[in-house]
Each structure stands twice: as C-alpha cells, then as structure tokens.
Amino acid sequence: EVQLVESGGGLVQPGGSLRLSCAASGFTFSDHYMDWVRQAPGKGLEWVGRIRNKANSYTTEYAASVQDRFTISRDDSKNSLYLQMNSLKSEDTAVYYCTRDRGSGWYVLDYWGQGSLVSVSS
Amino acid sequence: DIQMTQSPSSLSASVGDRVTITCRASQSISSFLNWYQQKPGKAPKLLIYAASSLQSGVPSRFSGSGSGTDFTLTVSSLQPEDFATYYCQQSYITPRTFGQGTKVEIK
Numbered sequence: 001e002v003q004l005v006e007s008g009g010g011l012v013q014p015g016g017s018l019r020l021s022c023a024a025s026g027f028t029f030s031d032h033y034m035d036w037v038r039q040a041p042g043k044g045l046e047w048v049g050r051i052r053n054k055a056n057s058y059t060t061e062y063a064a065s066v067q068d069r070f071t072i073s074r075d076d077s078k079n080s081l082y083l084q085m086n087s088l089k090s091e092d093t094a095v096y097y098c099t100r101d102r103g104s105g106w107y108v109l110d111y112w113g114q115g116s117l118v119s120v121s122s
Numbered sequence: 123d124i125q126m127t128q129s130p131s132s133l134s135a136s137v138g139d140r141v142t143i144t145c146r147a148s149q150s151i152s153s154f155l156n157w158y159q160q161k162p163g164k165a166p167k168l169l170i171y172a173a174s175s176l177q178s179g180v181p182s183r184f185s186g187s188g189s190g191t192d193f194t195l196t197v198s199s200l201q202p203e204d205f206a207t208y209y210c211q212q213s214y215i216t217p218r219t220f221g222q223g224t225k226v227e228i229k
Contacts, residue, residue, distance in 0.1 A: 035218075037166075045158075045166065045209055045220040061216045064123075097165055106172045107213035108156055112165035 002026040002111045004098045009116035016088050020116055022081040022098030030054060030076040033101035035109055036083050038094035046094075048072075050101070051081070066092075088120045124148050124212050128221035134229040141197040143224045145210035150190045154214035157186055157195045160223075161206045169208075170195065200226070 008020040022034070033056075036048040049062035051072045060072050071084040081098055095115040102110040125148040135141050145155065153173040158166040168177045170186035173193055183198045197204055205228055210221040 044223045045160075045211070047211075047218045047220065050216075050218075063217045102171075104171075106154060106156075107218065108168065108171040109158075109166075109211075110168050110171075110177065112167070115165055 002100065004100065004111055004113035006096065006098050006113045006116035009096065009118045011119045011121065012088055013122050014088060014090060014120055016120075017084070017086045018088065018118060019085070020083040020096055020098075020118070022083075022113055024079045024081065024098075024100070027100070029074075029079040032103055033107075034072075034074060034081045035099045035101060036072060036081075037097045037099055037109070037112075038092075039097070039115075040091070040094045043094075048083070048096070085118070088118075090120050092118060093120045094118060123217055124151060124215065124219050126210055126212055126219050126221040128208075128210055128224050130224060131222065132225040132227060134227050135200050136229045137200055137202055139200045139229075141200050141204075141226060143195045143208055143210075143226075145188075145193045145195070145221050147191045147193075147212055147214075151212045151214035153189045154212055155186070155188065155193045156211045156213055157184075158209045158211065159204075159206045160209065166209065 003025045005023045035050040052059045069087045073082045098113040099109040100111040102108045127146045155173045157170040160166040174186045207223045207225045
C-alpha cells in the first residue's frame with residue numbers, strides 16, 4: 001500500500017525557516033517524481049514545486065511564489081522527500097501535501113499524504 | 123501561467139442527479155487535465171487523469187471528457203459520498219495550476 005506521511009509542520013514567525021519531511025512507503029520511491037502542493041485555510045490548491053528522479057538528475061521546478069525561498073530535496077536511500085522553507089511569510093500559511101507523480105508521462109498526482117500544517121505568525 | 127477556470131463555483135444537487143462541472147484552460151493543454159475530489163479535512167483524491175481516464179478504484183459514475191481548452195467532469199448519478207469539492211488541474215506545463223474548485227452540496 002502506498003503511503004506518504006508528512007511531518008515537521010508547526011508555528012513559525014515571519015522570516016523564519018521550517019523543514020517538512022515526507023516518508024514514503026509501499027512503492028519504489030527512487031523511480032518517481034515527487035511534488036509538493038499546498039492549501040491555505042479555506043482556499044484552493046496551489047502547486048508548490050517538484051523534484052525529478054535520479055534518471056532526470058534530481059532537477060527541480062518551483063512556483064514563482066516560492067522560488068528562491070523554498071528548496072525541494074530527496075534522499076532515495078531513506079525514501080524521504082523534503083521541503084526547506086526559508087524567509088517565511090504569512091501567506092505561506094497552509095497545509096502542505098506531499099504527492100507522488102505516477103510516472104505515466106501525464107504528470108498525474110496519484111497519491112497524496114495527509115498534509116502538514118504550517119502557520120506563519122508572530 | 124495557464125489559468126484554469128471552473129464553473130460553477132458551487133452547486134446544490136440531490137442524490138441521483140446528474141452533475142456536470144466544467145473547466146476551461148486559458149490556452150490549449152491537449153489532454154493534460156486531471157480531476158481531484160476533496161472532502162473536508164482530507165487530502166485530495168485523484169478521480170480522472172488525461173482528461174478521460176478513470177483512476178483505478180474510482181466508481182464508473184465519474185467520467186471526464188474534453189481536450190484543448192474545454193473539459194467536463196460528469197457524475198452520472200450523485201451519491202451521498204460524492205458531496206465534496208472538485209478541482210481540475212492542468213499538467214501540460216509548469217506551474218501545474220489548479221482551478222478554484224467546485225463545491226457540490228446537498229440540496
């Protein structure tokens with residue numbers, strides 16, 4: 001059974017940093033691209049970014065709203081995905097979801113974690 | 123960025139109704155269109171990918187159609203567990219933008 005479990009969320013002051021982790025199991029993690037998606041309270045879904053697999057040089061892409069502040073990384077030996085968030089702003093307050101790209105070439109997010117809440121407030 | 127516009131933003135329907143939600147892209151995205159269902163307090167769930175392919179395990183009352191810029195999600199006979207918010211997402215280019223969501227409520 002595919003499972004994605006996020007951790008590391010919490011309350012942080014504006015300008016602060018936080019790192020989210022996502023533990024993956026039930027599939028060959030190293031084969032898949034992985035994405036982060038967020039959802040502000042009461043709002044819709046916003047794509048944050050993605051990291052490709054080793055075969056594609058672990059390249060990353062980001063939404064403009066987080067470019068240069070957020071960094072996505074992965075450790076295939078630990079089946080783990082990370083989101084390093086720096087220079088946090090109040091508008092970064094959201095539930096952050098770890099998602100798996102199914103790998104079909106259609107860039108489909110077929111499994112989602114339960115989400116981790118990040119609150120940015122003084 | 124490609125803008126995704128869903129309509130309606132919300133709708134009220136009864137069990138057994140046929141429900142259609144539309145999603146329009148600001149430019150052609152071929153068939154790179156996915157639909158997700160989200161229930162309160164839960165993570166989104168993939169329903170339809172590549173515009174019309176049903177995700178494994180999803181009931182056949184859900185169907186998707188369209189290509190280019192105009193897409194639809196149809197629920198042929200609404201069930202109590204289908205009351206939720208539905209999002210379309212384009213996976214044609216980065217950033218992979220979502221529609222604003224359509225909330226399906228009980229009439």
